[in-house]
Amino acid sequence: MIMTAEQMKAAEDAAFCKGSTPAGLIEIAGEEIASVIHQYFPKPSTLVVFCGKGHNGGDALVVARHLEVQGWNILIRLTTSVDEMSPLAREHLESLEHSQCISSLPPIFGPLVILDGLLGIGAVGAPKGIIADQIIEMNHLRVKYGGFTVAVDIPSGLDATTGEVFTPCVQSDLTVTVGGVKSGLVADTATPVVGRIALVPLPDLFFSEGDPASLITPTQLRHLLPIRDFDTFKGSYGRIGILAGSLGYLGAARLVSSASVHAGAGLVTLYALPDSYEILAAACIPEVMVHRIEAYSDVFMEKLDVLALGPGLGAAYHEELRSVVRDVAHPCVVDADALNAVSADTSLLSHCVGPRLLTPHPGEMERLFPRMGRSRRDWATEFVTSYPVTLLLKGARTIIAEQGCPPVFNSTGNPGMGSGGMGDVLTGVSAALIGGGHSPRDAAMLGAWICGRAAEIAVFNDQDSQESLAASSVITHLGEAFSSLRKADC
Incomplete structure (x- = not known):
């Protein structure tokens, strides 16, 4: 099933009413996204995390924690001070033992994975300010170092429902969408910035309504x-x-x-x-x-x-x-x-x-x-x-x-x-x-x-x-x- 951002939020709210927690869903999502990245890069590499202050940033930091344990070099670019981050995102940042929060990127050697954890499905309109600056920086790094960009849920700068591509927008090679496939990801306009799509299901989410079209997944084919x-x-x-x-x-x-x-x-x-x-x-x-x-x-x-x-x-x-x-x-x-x-x-x-x-x-x-x-x-x-x-x-x-x-x-x-x-x-x-x-x-x-x-x-x-x-x-x-x-x- 394919859904709008509003339908996705309704499913999340229903799950919370039944006892699920944002912390639990973020933990599952981050672990599964890390597993997807590992499929593409089984050997530890450098991960640069562009981290927003909300739950999307929290997902990205859980990814970083799991890859850090596997020996990855983790570098983190924040959009706000630590105090301005959501409590969950701040908690996951503090759980990282060997990662560095940096204001500018040092020279990179070896394979580079860029993780877009800036904006989630609730974002409206074109990115502005430091968010826009970091999107431009991500796209520059991808070109400069031949980096592989992974978007958490949706590429920042893309409308999750309509597929409208705002300026600037993250140019992702792989989008790991969480819970369900958002309609904007499969819109014709979105294809150039979304890249390959992987779906990470969340076990506590159930969808009572949505578009009957679907994304082909291994579960569907096995x-x-x-x-x-x-x-x-x-x-x-x-x-x-x-x-x-x-x-x-x-x-x-x-x-x-x-x-x-x-x-x-x-x-x-x-x-x-x-x-x-x-x-x-x-x-x-x-x-x-x-x-x-x-x-x-x-x-x-x-x-x-x-x-x-x-x-x-x-x-x-x-x-x-x-x-x-x-x-x-x-x-x-x-x-x-x-x-x-x-x-x-x-x-x-x-x-x-x-x-x-x-x-x-x-x-x-x-x-x-x-x-x-x-x-x-x-x-x-x-x-x-x-x-x-x-x-x-x-x-x-x-x-x-x-x-x-x-x-x-x-x-x-x-x-x-x-x-x-x-x-x-x-x-x-x-x-x-x-x-x-x-x-x-x-x-x-x-x-x-x-x-x-x-x-x-x-x-x-x-x-x-x-x-x-x-x-x-x-x-x-x-x-x-x-x-x-x-x-x-x-």
Whole structure:
């Protein structure tokens, strides 16, 4: 559920009436935020805490205390004198044994994490005075030292309900939102300053009202990873067919098929036209079967559990692709050039024989269904209201929509995914999940989250940077992403 700032405050007040205390909630929130930071930075580093005088600052100081115990170097920038801080915030400041309150920052060596604990959801309007100055300082440090900024609950300078970005506003890489997801965090305007979103639930909070849309979380997905039976075989996990790749775009076929293999597919078959068959047969990983076909319509005769089609196919056979999208009986993941083919006649989406998962990026979506000023959420929901398909609208905040279901926002990923081939990987992963028995919606949710998590692992385990991250590296880390979800260490 997604809620406004007022709905969040009402839930907190209800919890206090039943015996919860601000001190108890702050302690839980701070400990959990520290745990999230530890997932990204398992080795102690330097943490600079920008601390407001209220409960948001209290959360940040509890984070600092937990990281201090782990050996972090803690530096604290206050916005007021200690005497002006709330009693809870002052108490948590005094509990820090080795941290320093500083008026200016010394030179920083090694990884830097910047913690925004200035303003909470009750803040109204643009930050002013010392708060504004410290926001500017935070953003400067992030650029100067390549720091990683973590916002407590919301980035300071963002309206928690509307998503309006005031000037100045903290540029966060990760926002750890507490209790529930605030509506402003998933607004289109907020995406550039919010970054990755992690949700820290508070056990004493219950929400009687709110937006039924949601943020994809590990808790929501974990039950979708059943333990495999010991008495099992390759046919138990899906026969995946792939139509991808053409001369000049053969890499797409390799990425889709390899991603499908590494996402749990039982059998993966890549279908290739005569002009590309020999190249693909030699280039694909050995776990992928490559079959020669004379026309895309040949797949109608194949025994499959799911068909993924579109990446790297080019524009030569659009009419035939439209026929495949419409008439193949089994579920299809429709991407890239298959989407471009469909855009010439979107009415066929109302007459598809089997379930369809469409995975457009914004440019492909514009060709399918012009945006015309809609928010991304409205764009997605109005599309699935018009057509009986599942939609995964890619972007920094990927949205999954389906008729009769509230939309969901993906929470994982990083800017390193802004490179060629990432969509091909998602297509292969989604196809493998559908082949393994998931519905298109569940496959889209799990696939988007897993691909984003694999990208995070690749960057934060020191093997890649955001600049060097490639689609093939995401495939390499899919196993770790599945494991992190299953182990609940994410």
